[in-house]
Amino acid sequence: MKNAMIDIQLSHRTIREFEPEQIHEETITTLMEVARRTATSNGMQSTSIIRITDPIVKRQIADICKQEYVFRAPVLFVFVADCYRNMRIARDKGCLEESAGDMDRFFQAVTDTCLAAQNVVNAAESLGLGALYLGSILNDAQNLIKVLKLPELTFPIVGLGLGTPNQNPALKPRLGNKFKVFENSYYCFDNYLESIKDYDEEMQTYYDLRNVNQRVDSFSNQIIAKLTTASPVRQDILNVIRSQGFILKLKEMQDIIG
């Protein structure tokens, strides 16, 4: 069972370079309507989208992302988990509920936000546009919050660049579903390194357009490289979430303080 949409989904690749042409405003409006109609936890609609049109702001975001091509994306959005709006509605009704910013609401908002982002990506790709997800906006969440003037009880989750692709990257090899899809309970393999051997080899046949002269490393080597270069600022994300007013109730604090 396949169709045109699924063909597009199965050939998803990150597009990092776009034609300079702008996207029609009508298209942007449609994409934002798709975001608006996305499924939402508990009907709370806890997501907002900031569209970046100001080149100064775009530059600041590209700097945070440390990716020059972010500045060149014709359309740039930041998807924001938003518990602020509902808190304000409650407050305006004379109700001051601190649960507006509890971790349950926060995670509902994160989920809402990611679902909206992917819905927009699917709509954009169905129109022939290319998409660039930017997890790298969280390289410095605190700074981004300042740049976008995000109020309390909001938090940036993911950036999204869109445009007409001017590159055609190869499909990146992905780990097989025997490692990812299980029936009724999680299945742990005895030896992962041995089990993913074929995938490790397959990955080395792939060339990343960011560095066309060099094959990429095996998946397991990529994992090691990434896990040994963790960013202390990014690891600090929970403190930034807390500084946005979300309530982190934690038991056994002394254990954590250590």
Add this chain to the structure above:
Amino acid sequence: MKNAMIDIQLSHRTIREFEPEQIHEETITTLMEVARRTATSNGMQSTSIIRITDPIVKRQIADICKQEYVFRAPVLFVFVADCYRNMRIARDKGCLEESAGDMDRFFQAVTDTCLAAQNVVNAAESLGLGALYLGSILNDAQNLIKVLKLPELTFPIVGLGLGTPNQNPALKPRLGNKFKVFENSYYCFDNYLESIKDYDEEMQTYYDLRNVNQRVDSFSNQIIAKLTTASPVRQDILNVIRSQGFILKLKEMQDIIG
């Protein structure tokens, strides 16, 4: 700019009741392939999917969700944020990096997981299937972890029921994009209650199929009702995340302990 896919996205509704017929295995395989090809933070592929086929497990999940119709969904998935697999790959390579379970990796996994879920929903809806997101699996995350035998560094994010719809709910009114989509920085309204007045009224024209004899309440009343009935177990989510081995580095612990 619209097309068949976008028409489907713009008419998304939660489907809670399905025809009893099973979905073809070929379709399930395709949907899982769509999940596998979804964009992933940092190439880490930090998501796994548990398909629930055992009626006993399905019953346990329906009980956690407190939604009888979950048991009747022909296809049921739980989407899981998964940092366990990469930790195991690293460990099998003789590398023991605690950053495999840091909050940065955790949030990357959450994002990966939600994007995969929405990608599957779009594929399913493009095939004429109906979708039922289940945030309610988090009513008791600890219990669900036990039921699905989720190992350390994994966490359930969202459930998904799929099948051929046997209901045709009305489109649920959504807050307008002037409250949700902003340019370059977040825009705070002076008075939310006043600003959403039309939407509050529109919401009261909607009938939820779960209770067809009664109009739903205004949006602002729904917000108040939800924020004043917060679930202490759900609010505890961060402690369950921590008990799954994720590392919650927090500053100024004493402030939080209060």
